[in-house]
Amino acid sequence: MSERSDGPADANLPDDVDAPDTEDLEPEADDSAVEEAAKRVPRGVPLKVEGLRKEFGGITAVDGATFSVEEASLTGLIGPNGAGKSTTFNCITGVHEPTAGTVQFRGEDITGERPHAIANRGLVRTFQIARELDEMTVLENLMLAPGHQRGESITRSVLPGLRGDVVRQESELREDAWETLEFFEIDHLAGEYAGNLSGGQRKLLELARALMTDPEMMLLDEAFAGVNPTLEEKLLDRIHDLREQEDLTFLLVEHDMDLIMENCEHVIVMHQGRVLDEGTPEEIKANEDVVEAYLGGEV
Amino acid sequence: MSAVDDARGVLERVFAPDAVKVFAMFAGIWLLFYWFGNQLGYTDPFILALVRRVTFLSAVYALAVLALNIQWGYAGLFNIGVAGFMAVGAYGTAMLSGSPGGSPPGLGLPLPLGVLGGVLAATVIGLVAALPALRLKADYLAIVTVAISEIIRITFNSPAFANVTGGASGFDNLPTNPVRTLLLTEPGSIISDPTPLGQPIFSLATEYGIQRLTVVNTVYTVGTLVVLLGVYLLLERIGRSPFGRVLKAIREDEVATRSLGKDTQNFKVRAFGLGCGLMGLAGILWYAMGPRASIVPVNFRPELTFYIFIALIIGGSGSNTGSILGGALFASLLFEAPPRIAAIIGDRFDVAADPANLVEALAPVVEGDLMPLAGFLLNNIDTLRFIGMGVLLILLVQRRPEGLLGARKETASAVSLADDTRPGTAPERPTAAADGGGDGDE
Ligand SMILES: Nc1ncnc2c1ncn2[C@@H]1O[C@H](COP(=O)(O)OP(=O)(O)OP(=O)(O)O)[C@@H](O)[C@H]1O
Numbered sequence: 102m103s104e105r106s107d108g109p110a111d112a113n114l115p116d117d118v119d120a121p122d123t124e125d126l127e128p129e130a131d132d133s134a135v136e137e138a139a140k141r142v143p144r145g146v147p148l149k150v151e152g153l154r155k156e157f158g159g160i161t162a163v164d165g166a167t168f169s170v171e172e173a174s175l176t177g178l179i180g181p182n183g184a185g186k187s188t189t190f191n192c193i194t195g196v197h198e199p200t201a202g203t204v205q206f207r208g209e210d211i212t213g214e215r216p217h218a219i220a221n222r223g224l225v226r227t228f229q230i231a232r233e234l235d236e237m238t239v240l241e242n243l244m245l246a247p248g249h250q251r252g253e254s255i256t257r258s259v260l261p262g263l264r265g266d267v268v269r270q271e272s273e274l275r276e277d278a279w280e281t282l283e284f285f286e287i288d289h290l291a292g293e294y295a296g297n298l299s300g301g302q303r304k305l306l307e308l309a310r311a312l313m314t315d316p317e318m319m320l321l322d323e324a325f326a327g328v329n330p331t332l333e334e335k336l337l338d339r340i341h342d343l344r345e346q347e348d349l350t351f352l353l354v355e356h357d358m359d360l361i362m363e364n365c366e367h368v369i370v371m372h373q374g375r376v377l378d379e380g381t382p383e384e385i386k387a388n389e390d391v392v393e394a395y396l397g398g399e400v
Numbered sequence: 401m402s403a404v405d406d407a408r409g410v411l412e413r414v415f416a417p418d419a420v421k422v423f424a425m426f427a428g429i430w431l432l433f434y435w436f437g438n439q440l441g442y443t444d445p446f447i448l449a450l451v452r453r454v455t456f457l458s459a460v461y462a463l464a465v466l467a468l469n470i471q472w473g474y475a476g477l478f479n480i481g482v483a484g485f486m487a488v489g490a491y492g493t494a495m496l497s498g499s500p501g502g503s504p505p506g507l508g509l510p511l512p513l514g515v516l517g518g519v520l521a522a523t524v525i526g527l528v529a530a531l532p533a534l535r536l537k538a539d540y541l542a543i544v545t546v547a548i549s550e551i552i553r554i555t556f557n558s559p560a561f562a563n564v565t566g567g568a569s570g571f572d573n574l575p576t577n578p579v580r581t582l583l584l585t586e587p588g589s590i591i592s593d594p595t596p597l598g599q600p601i602f603s604l605a606t607e608y609g610i611q612r613l614t615v616v617n618t619v620y621t622v623g624t625l626v627v628l629l630g631v632y633l634l635l636e637r638i639g640r641s642p643f644g645r646v647l648k649a650i651r652e653d654e655v656a657t658r659s660l661g662k663d664t665q666n667f668k669v670r671a672f673g674l675g676c677g678l679m680g681l682a683g684i685l686w687y688a689m690g691p692r693a694s695i696v697p698v699n700f701r702p703e704l705t706f707y708i709f710i711a712l713i714i715g716g717s718g719s720n721t722g723s724i725l726g727g728a729l730f731a732s733l734l735f736e737a738p739p740r741i742a743a744i745i746g747d748r749f750d751v752a753a754d755p756a757n758l759v760e761a762l763a764p765v766v767e768g769d770l771m772p773l774a775g776f777l778l779n780n781i782d783t784l785r786f787i788g789m790g791v792l793l794i795l796l797v798q799r800r801p802e803g804l805l806g807a808r809k810e811t812a813s814a815v816s817l818a819d820d821t822r823p824g825t826a827p828e829r830p831t832a833a834a835d836g837g838g839d840g841d842e
């Protein structure tokens with residue numbers, strides 16, 4: 102993807118204290134071995150949430166949630182409606198300021214930082230209700246996302262001598278954007294206004310756009326709701342690829358239990374704003390409280 | 401890919417359809433006012449003066465509307481203090497470049513410095529006023545801007561600072577019209593000897609019986625049109641750049657834009673400052689010099705802001721071309737045309753009746769006498785056009801909220817985003833690819 106040219110965000114990424122060995126991590130080639138590898142090799146913990154609490158007037162949406170997410174993992178965050186999952190995402194990404202508690206990303210305290218700063222650290226999220234930029238085309242939506250674009254400076258986009266650079270970067274971005282659109286199978290919609298997309302297409306656009314920011318960790322809030330099963334499969338494959346090849350970390354909110362149980366190596370269960378349990382899918386299925394609270398005895 | 405080709409590509413792309421629209425509109429306005437002049441029995445030099453007058457007002461309106469478009473049309477920043485920023489520009493330039501001996505005294509700086517200073521002053525005051533408000537919700541910005549605009553006007557109006565600002569009677573000591581400096585050896589006197597540059601122009605004008613004042617004003621108007629074109633091209637570039645794209649995104653959904661890592665605060669501040677600076681420039685060209693030069697606090701009442709908003713809504717907010725169309729149509733059709741139409745009707749039909757109020761005007765209608773009503777309407781054309789504006793605004797918002805130019809749908813990118821830009825598809829779609837090369841990026 103596009104390179105970040107001059108962002109200060111790059112400079113102050115700390116040497117990852119918690120993850121000394123990520124460079125040496127050679128993903129085993131075979132799919133079946135990947136999950137094994139994930140457990141064996143010591144990993145960093147990019148995201149740590151401690152005692153997170155968020156009150157809205159009288160309602161306590163998140164009530165002291167504590168959990169962490171391992172590097173290059175696919176972690177599921179599940180829980181009944183109103184459990185506080187989206188609010189947790191909002192607090193992590195700066196959309197809401199937490200009432201109490203701390204959020205750490207790559208060893209740095211980012212609690213209460215502004216959303217753009219957090220996104221520029223490489224922690225990017227999607228929204229449960231897709232927030233498309235309706236009067237912009239699908240391609241424009243994607244080209245917006247990459248960070249630190251040269252043409253975001255007024256002088257550079259205006260002065261003839263400097264404009265050339267901007268145009269060059271724009272055509273690179275355009276190429277990336279087309280590629281991403283093709284992958285997400287919405288390239289036929291490139292010129293369509295985002296406001297005219299269907300619900301599922303919006304979800305895809307939202308995910309594609311978030312990926313265009315070249316993130317290190319993604320928080321996906323029901324990103325697959327309304328996406329057809331074949332494409333969902335393909336997107337999950339892509340997510341697995343990104344984890345293995347680029348060490349991207351994913352935290353996934355989903356109501357589709359099969360999806361979570363089949364794809365995540367770690368699952369966090371929230372209930373009434375707290376973390377009720379966490380563990381491997383097998384451990385979660387075995388926990389009767391969880392089954393009671395959320396799975397409704399189905400599994 | 402030479403710079404010339406690049407520039408030509410950009411010009412072709414930007415202008416192809418839009419230039420036609422703008423030119424057709426100006427041609428229409430000129431024809432209409434030529435016809436008005438004809439009907440009123442004006443001689444050609446007078447008709448030229450009339451057409452010049454309407455062109456100038458159209459141009460300065462268009463300039464102010466363009467400035468508002470970058471704030472409201474692009475970034476969704478609701479600035480209802482446009483008049484205040486225009487005042488700061490005009491006063492700023494006059495104070496900097498007015499002669500030191502005049503009253504109130506100016507600093508006597510060269511005019512280009514004065515203009516620059518006026519633009520900067522408008523920018524800085526805009527930023528200072530808006531910085532705290534931009535952090536808050538949109539409504540606060542609206543409140544703060546309307547307040548700052550009134551504070552500015554009242555400050556200029558106040559007797560307390562009259563020795564600096566001229567108080568209620570205005571800043572009389574205006575800078576010299578640059579066209580006079582250019583064409584006359586003694587800019588202060590219209591009958592002084594022409595400069596070498598002025599010589600041929602004045603003698604040509606004399607042949608057609610055109611007065612010197614009309615010549616000066618016409619040249620100034622042409623200069624204003626050139627500035628308008630420059631600002632338009634500048635804003636088009638900005639609109640079609642990643643910066644413009646972020647502004648558009650902020651207008652659509654600021655939370656989503658932030659979550660993609662854009663410091664929306666920073667973008668809004670820059671867009672706001674740019675818009676205020678350009679409002680200052682519009683104020684300078686309109687009021688600090690030229691044919692309508694007059695710096696009086698009453699010029700900068702909130703109505704002016706609302707006119708500019710109406711013009712932007714007419715043209716289509718979000719569209720630079722629409723801004724020019726809206727500004728020019730508003731100034732010509734709603735401001736300049738009604739009095740001419742009234743004059744023509746008054747000339748044609750001997751409308752002598754002059755009833756004192758609507759009742760006196762309406763009563764004779766029952767007896768079949770329309771003259772008193774006609775006379776009443778003609779005499780009150782100034783008031784009536786505000787009713788007309790209100791009706792037009794209601795119709796527009798109901799029927800065509802996007803304005804004349806379908807507005808908001810201009811693509812924000814420095815390169816073409818057409819379908820044929822997809823890598824590797826051009827050969828399969830030769831017809832579409834043929835016209836896609838104009839973006840000068842390959
Ligand atoms: N902005 C807000 N203002 C007030 N209350 C809120 C706000 N956002 C969330 N809540 C409340 O917080 C609680 C948790 O909501 P949240 O959206 O986090 O749930 P969730 O786990 O994402 O649920 P779902 O699975 O339905 O998306 C709910 O009771 C909700 O009403």
Ligand SMILES: [Mg+2]
Nearest residue numbers: 186187188229
């Ligand atoms: Mg939710």
